[in-house]
Amino acid sequence: MYLGIDCGTQGTKALLIDEQGIAHGRGHATHQVIQRPSGAREQDPQWWIEALRLSVKQAVAQASGQPIEALAVSGQQHGLVILDERMQVIRPAKLWNDTETAPQNEELIARFGGQQAFFERFGIIPLTGYTVSKLLWLRQREPENFARIRHILLPHEYLNFWLTGNLFAEYGDASGTGYFDVRNRTWAAEVLASIDQGTGHLLRALPTLVPAQRIIGAVKPDVAADLGISNACLVASGGGDNMMGAIGTGNVIEGVVTMSLGTSATVYSFRNKPTASPNPSIAPFCSSSNGWLPLVCTMNATNVVTQILDTLGRTVIDIESALATTRPGADALTFIPFLNGERTPDLPSAQGSLLGISASNLTPENLIRATIEGVSFGILEGLDLILDGTSAKRILLIGGGSRSAHWRQLLADASGTDVHVPLEEEAGCLGACIQAIFAARGEMGSPETFIQICDRCSRLDDQRTASPNPVLASQYAQARAAYQHHRATQYGV
Incomplete structure (x- = not known):
């Protein structure tokens, strides 16, 4: 054990x-x-x-x-x-x-x-x-x-x-x-x-x-x-x-991405070489699996979604119906979710903004979608930063946001990448277990690689996998472009 x-x-x-x-x-x-x-x-x-x-x-x-x-x-x-x-x-x-x-x-x-x-x-x-x-x-x-x-x-x-x-x-x-x-x-x-x-x-x-x-x-x-x-x-x-969360999700080879949607959001991916560019938004950490682990963090994630739901008198259960009954881009309603300032981009004193409001699009469902899109587009920009022009083979999604089927699908459609959910929710604990196996095996003279141990211990919940829908790719590209335009207009970045 x-x-x-x-x-x-x-x-x-x-x-x-x-x-x-x-x-x-x-x-x-x-x-x-x-x-x-x-x-x-x-x-x-x-x-x-x-x-x-x-x-x-x-x-x-x-x-x-x-x-x-x-x-x-x-x-x-x-x-x-x-x-x-x-x-x-x-x-x-x-x-x-x-x-x-x-x-x-x-x-x-x-x-x-x-x-x-x-x-x-x-x-x-x-x-x-x-x-x-x-x-x-x-x-x-x-x-x-x-x-x-x-x-x-x-x-x-x-x-x-x-x-x-x-x-x-x-x-x-x-x-x-x-x-x-x-x-x-x-x-x-x-x-x-x-x-x-x-x-x-x-x-x-x-x-x-x-x-x-x-x-x-x-x-x-x-x-x-x-x-x-x-x-x-x-x-x-x-x-x-x-670092332990990366190991626990099998993020020990290049091309695998771990994305955590909790109070804040993080995204990180294993690398064989250290980060070469001095981007202050990227934390160019070492991994705990003998590589490197560039990481981006955004400060506004499920905390903002929860606050909007509370304001509307809704609960997390309503996320599914709101996303199911609205279209990408929320009918041109854009929410910049910087309610707590922001780290990526570096705007510690920023406040949130709701833009593109009209008599026809200001509905609770559109507002919920716009909030989730704002959070998602922010962390997907972090994903683009750490990938630096390369592509992701798969995204491992953890944290509270991973429980929403429609949010998982949104991330898959917007990123063009399969989104998987680990079977074990406690990725940090599992990563520590896997590292213990790795070190003990080496100590006993029967070494295994992190890849071998993760392949058998870090399993996926196949019932919760989301694959991208190519039909929606252009719609999400337009929605992300609108988000970036509004953010640049409001904050200069």
């Missing part, structure tokens, strides 16, 4: 599978989030430990005592956990969606000559929320805590430390810190030196980097006893939630 643990912002989930990817146990526990008007978003790492304990015990209890050979942890990206000389957490972890460090992010980029120069040196352009600006914020705002730092960890690395007592980092999650050279897969010492003024304090605090096939240790006896598993259970390197 293999255990995957996914520590997200809202909670931690656990999944137990066998060699064939069949689930034998599941668990879930929620987290609190500390929120402040300044934009701070923080969590006490102890909450993650308690949620891990609860969720894993739930999963193990369902598996009838079958031994667990290996596990891996998937964790929310970009969070900052700092430990003192006694290996104790110094302060709550600042999370990926913490925005009060935005001035520090701008300052760091400026120190290196701007976005182009930063990309040329390190292969990435840090965004607000990445780990690096949190370190500068600490130096400027909490110098006493900054001085106490002896170890710097990401969320999944901290949980690995709790499980094994060992300190390691892996390339995928590390590539989202902003102090990592994504081309050479090394820590960017220059970036850290610009924060600690060349003392080497921060570089010495970073864990050793390891590749995806590395076993970082075994579960400590006291932890194993508490969780109800064997202390012979091996722990793989794990990784960031997007």
Whole structure:
């Protein structure tokens, strides 16, 4: 048996599978989030430990005592956990969606000559929320805590430390810190030196980097006893939630795309080589499967759809009938869904717009369609960015939006690509399980490739596949062109 643990912002989930990817146990526990008007978003790492304990015990209890050979942890990206000389957490972890460090992010980029120069040196352009600006914020705002730092960890690395007592980092999650050279897969010492003024304090605090096939240790006896598993259970390197989500959806070869329609939307695709162009909309991460994983995120997705439905007095059930009874383009009604600002394009202060309103097209059904089209066209532009002129073989759709048959069909028609839905909804957990199998197989001298393991463990729900309708392709092309025209007119991009 293999255990995957996914520590997200809202909670931690656990999944137990066998060699064939069949689930034998599941668990879930929620987290609190500390929120402040300044934009701070923080969590006490102890909450993650308690949620891990609860969720894993739930999963193990369902598996009838079958031994667990290996596990891996998937964790929310970009969070900052700092430990003192006694290996104790110094302060709550600042999370990926913490925005009060935005001035520090701008300052760091400026120190290196701007976005182009930063990309040329390190292969990435840090965004607000990445780990690096949190370190500068600490130096400027909490110098006493900054001085106490002896170890710097990401969320999944901290949980690995709790499980094994060992300190390691892996390339995928590390590539989202902003102090990592994504081309050479090394820590960017220059970036850290610009924060600690060349003392080497921060570089010495970073864990050793390891590749995806590395076993970082075994579960400590006291932890194993508490969780109800064997202390012979091996722990793989794990990784960031997007990286584990890619593995869990079989996104380990070029041409496969994972698209997540949740509160925000993300789209990413495995690459054998790093991103060559410095587009600030693309996060040119490393994968946790020994490649690269360029990623685009939009801030407005199911959250906007839900808000429009609530305003109309409708529910998600009404999405199907609204899309079924309206035509592509919503009778020339266009909705720019930037209700929360936007990351792609980079418009943090933007507001939404409803354009092309007439007496004949302003109906609840058209408004629902226009909203879903606005969200979809935004993330499909992200898809175009990461594909960079190449074509996708298939799109793996996850998140809440994947549950709508007509939304899946809209994405297939608008992209011209087959849209599939994984049978296992918890892609992060499954990806962690698959990485655990991969690392354990290598450790035992019987290696398998990620492709081989994903082929048998990451299965599709064939009943929910959507294939593009060529008849509608031109209609969606016109609707996307109208969306892009209105957006350019409103926002200049």
